[in-house]
Amino acid sequence: MRHRVGIVEDHESVVIGISAMLSDESDLELVATAPTVTELLALTTDLDLAVLDLRLADGSSPKSNVEALREVGIETLVFTGAENPFLVRSAARAGVLGVVRKSESRQTVIDAIRTAAGGGQVVTTEWAAAIDGDPGLLDVGLSPRQREVLELYASGEKAARVARLTGLAPQTVNDYLQRIRQKYAEVGRPAPTKTDLYKRALEDGWLPIPERPSER
Incomplete structure (x- = not known):
């Protein structure tokens, strides 16, 4: 069976590298590449797997991104080449099949793509540690409306402005x-200040992680 693969990556050299890796694999077909998930989906949705970089230039x-693909x-x-555990946990929570670092060998990357394209989990030590070793992964169970308020407020808007944007009193x-x-405090992740709420929103993937060039 031939699996159809897409790449979401905004570094041309990485796209070229993955393309070269897959060029001799008869069961893996690279059919589309794009710098964002939106652009990839505009090209095709007929894919078995998307290979996704964690940190993209569009700030998503x-x-x-994982939810849009799923x-x-x-x-x-x-x-990814990033070491930021927030990014790994955010992707893991959304339901990715695995995380592979760009420093891995060619064969390891190919094997991971083949496994994931077939619907299998790709579990690495780093990924398991990032997920299982962090008590901050406890879900606070925010409703969609609560999430909307958190995203706006934590991103810098004042409460009055959030009210106008959401139509709430x-x-x-x-x-x-x-x-x-209260919900964050109940799961041991207190957020008494606006800065704390911003950190929680980053941890949970509700806000994009600020660009840190040194982590590329």
Whole structure:
């Protein structure tokens, strides 16, 4: 069976490298590449697997990217050089099949793509440690509306502005924020300040991770 693979990567050299790796693999066909998930899906949704970089230039979060791909039935394998555990956990939470570092050998990368394209899990020590070893992975169970308020407020908007953007009453926004803080505190992830809420939103993938060139 020949599996159809797409790449979401904004570094041309990485795309060329993966293309070369797969060129001699008769069961793996690279059919599309794009610098963002949106652009890949505009090209095709007929894929068995998307190989996704965690940090893209458009500022999108790993969680939102994986969810967008899974909505159209495309599974995801993360291929990254980043060491940021927040990014790995965010992608893992969204349901990726595995995480492979760009420093791995050619054969390891090919084997991982082949396994994931066939629907199998690609479990690495680093990925397992990032997921299982972090108590911050406890889900706070935010509703879609609470998530919307958190995203706006944690990104820098004032509560009054959040109320205008969401159509909620100012007191309702404050009630939401109080409940959000309570939920985080209940799972051992306190967020008493706006900065703390920003950190929690980053950890959970609700906001894009700021670009850190040194982690490339």
